[in-house]
Amino acid sequence: MNICALIPSYDHYRELPRIIEYLRTLQLAVFIIDDGSGTTAARAMADQHDPERGIHVLRLAQNSGKGGAVIAGMRAAVAQGYTHAVQIDADGQHDLEQLPALLEQARQQPRALISGRPCFDAGVPVMRRYGRWLTNVMVWCETLSLRIRDSMCGFRCYPLADCLMLADSEPLGSRMDFDTDIMVRLFWRGVTTVHLPVAVRYPPGNPSNFRLWRDNVRITRMHLRLLTGMLYRLPRFIRDRGWQAPTRASSHWARLQERGTARGLQLLLAAYRYGGRRTCLALLMPAVIYFYLSGREQRRASQAYLTRVAHLNGQPPPGRWQSLRHFFSFANAAVDKVAAWCGAIKTDQVRLVDGSHTLFKQIDHSQAVLLLVPHFGNIECIRAIANRARNFQVNVLIHRNNARLFNHALEQLAPDSQIKLIEVNDIGPDTALLLQEKIAAGEWIVIAADRVAIGARERSVTVNFLGSPAEFPQGPIILAHVLQCPVYMVAAWREGDLFQVAWQQLAERVELPRADREAAIQHYMNDYARWLEPLVLAQPLQWFNFYDFWADFHSAKEAGMTTDER
Template sequence: MSIKILALIPTYNHHKALPSIIERLMQVNMEILIVDDGSNEMTHQTLISLAKQYPLTILTLKKNQGKGAAIHQGLLWAKQHDFSHAFQIDADGQHSLDNLQGFMNLSSNNPHALISGQPIYDESMPLSRRIGRWFTHVWVWIETLSFRITDSMCGFRIYPIDSTLSILNSKSIGTRMDFDTQIMVHLFWQGVPVIMSPVPVTYPDDNTSNFDVVKDNWRITKMHTKLFFTMIFNLKKILSHRPNYRALTLQVESTHWASLEERSSLMGMFVLAYCCRFLGKKLCMVISTPVILYYYCFNKIQRQASQDFLKHAFQMAARVDKPSSLRHFFSFLEMALDKFGAWTGQMTFDEIVYTSATTFKDLMAQPTGGMLLVSHLGNMEFCRAATSLEHKNRLHLLLHSKNAQRYNQFIKAFNPLSNLNIIEITSINPATIIYLRDRIAQGDWVIIAGDRIPPHNTRRITYVPFLGREAPFSQGPYILGSLLECPVYMATAVRDQAKMSVNLEKLADKIVLPSSNKTDTIDSYVTIFSRYLEKFSLMYPYQWFNFFNFWK
């Protein structure tokens, strides 16, 4: 399919941001059509002046007909002039234009899809807007029987013109503030995939809204009522035209998780995160009880692993109380909710206390970085999520290949603009080592788990005592540490009642592996880490989240 994209800008009395928008569009060589939807004289004269300065087209509607009508007229013009796609950009300048090329690439790779912005709002967004949009989100999920459309009101999107006009010419679609949502739902019903891609949104201080609180809210209410009953009476047809997401060409880093194919577990986390945000952690724990009971009853392997670990931990700690695997499962849920709270901004560093002389801020204040050796005990992810954006960008997370993409999707479900520096352990080569050494010299930190063994390389495993039995630990972190020639710290973060208790202990100023006794030296470092991990495992056994046979 031949792709030709037109920038379509509907405007009604918005002209202040247009010069900067046009300048940015010119940088990516886009042809521009501005549809003047019956604007006032000042805007009209500004448009005439802009048409003299830039190679753009002005389509003037004598009377104000609404945003939807302006877009419809723009799509008809685009069709007549052989454009295949129309990039709708609102004229008020709310949307960041930094990723124009990324949106166009998504459209070029998926020409039959509707590409829509997934708004990332800052503190300038009014609370009333947040609440109103939330209700629309929920209704759209009901109307589409899907979580694919995570925001249907964003005026930053690329329409496939033929598919859109076929609906506009055959359906009764609203022409004002109800247009964006209604046309998107109808496209989805017709089998057009909706790809959501993050876009930062800022409400300018001098922004003038064309939203009529009474009239437009009434229009939106009628629209959702109509869409709901249309869905009910056409359910069989709608279900038979579900969009095919498997045929799409998508990149994780530029796409919201809801658009990706493998999302069943992410969908559950998405719902859980929203419940936690709006209902609070305690109520969310109650609501999630049936889910935890289900997993506890039907996941025999994880339940057996929990019982095995707790039995050994309780015996070694000489505890008189009986271990409870069910409590262990609920502890995992609480850890997940804490993580959600950190990523959504509900929990901050005010809830973190240190049991070590060294703090995370101390590490980040050092002129050079190092390596953090973490584990699946507790919730170290909470600290990374709760830290500042500047610090997040200085952390490089090493994961095994099968987990890297899913983890990135997981984080982007809560913060689509998160700049995660994830490196697959299987792709580490001399160039990667040089890159990481350079970043460490600049003050960055490398994070790697020390309690997971490599999935295929069984040669680089060291067995050392852990809770009274020989357990396998990977040699990889220590070999990597020796190559990076940097300080190595061991780190844990566990929930201690209402606080997050963090401990940072230095393993070595620099790991040195002499060729004469390399294996013995690695064994000594692994033993130190094992004892460190064992100490906190005995103190907080219910926060051990390796739900598999650790000693096998």
């Protein structure tokens, strides 16, 4: 792997000596592409030419745009044996201290496009920030993915062979549309995009080469081409480069590839804040269709589950349209989740099944509780329930590795949110102590009780659910016993503009006698499953387990294993 630096420049030269000096400290050869600059800038760049020090200045007689300059520089670099090139803007916008991290990432992933994700200072124009956000939204539509976090940053490391192969086979934008165009088209070809944060500033005295009307028209045309290209490539994209479906139909839910990310949630939070519910749904719809088409295992699991429910309800088997509606229902719930976290769901939108005032007659306003919830509807509207009487923190336990990113998104875009996500892979002594402190402070704790965590098969119980044996976790019941607080079963779902909430006490205190501990856990989980089942039968599209919920039990049974052996 042999890396050099490319600096395309049109009339920018003041920051070049500083940039070159830093690049040489990293022992990078430097290719400066003078894109038909005026006399003063051209002379200043020509003065930097020093091949013995690894500094090469290539002058283009006519201005060909940023894209034309970069491609010319790539060809010159390949001719001298370089395999990768770091592109750096000549106006000094980028924090060069981030370059070693960029190079290290490139060495670890030589087939990837490593790109900066800008962190702007206060000097960035508002319209430029808005235009950047709009372009990123378009890119997410053009790639049906959220992997490209920023497509306009000129601080990146290219694999040159892939870039020149692309340039020789497809027309690329040659000016301000280049950075986005090449990134999307490389993504279509399977080149992974990796982002690193980089500080971006706007130095005084460096004029922008961006021409408001001309370049915006050019970028708009580029997006139209890319959207058309995505539609044309969609069948092959799904077949060859879609999410990799696991080979076993009974893959554990935690091993399935996530169909979204914490950063995707951050996007939805921003979209909801500035555009509302309809904007969020508009952003999600293309992704939902893509996930439905490419998620073979999730699609099959949804269809099998809906078929099971239809049989129990005495209805005909559902068609594929019903499964797609199941995916759309999940997207709607995701938007409702964002609305709840942003505080947009008001108390007058929430209806408790047993009456709006019954709940807090049962629960003292200072009482901490543990809530057992399913992956059903939108339990996040519990915040609105809590705010009916007081303000306090709701702690949600999640079995994922992105709690930090979720919390960061909430802090940035919903600073008043009273939701706190706590990552738990296993409830050990440290976690139990933390949760006991929160209970002592009068806070609520929420934990899902309808999925067995990976690696916890031996800590599950077999419960009859929707007509067949299925595995339910022991962990929530054990946690309830440790915390010694009231335990409630809660589910919420949207009906029109309102949210219905089912709320029932499981126990004032969960007791697990040492002599009969397993039987007691079984008893509590049987009660939980009996409470959940009629809700799922009544609202089947609101239960979001997109994997074979019953497969683990049947796989173990076929292997001749007992519940205890599992």
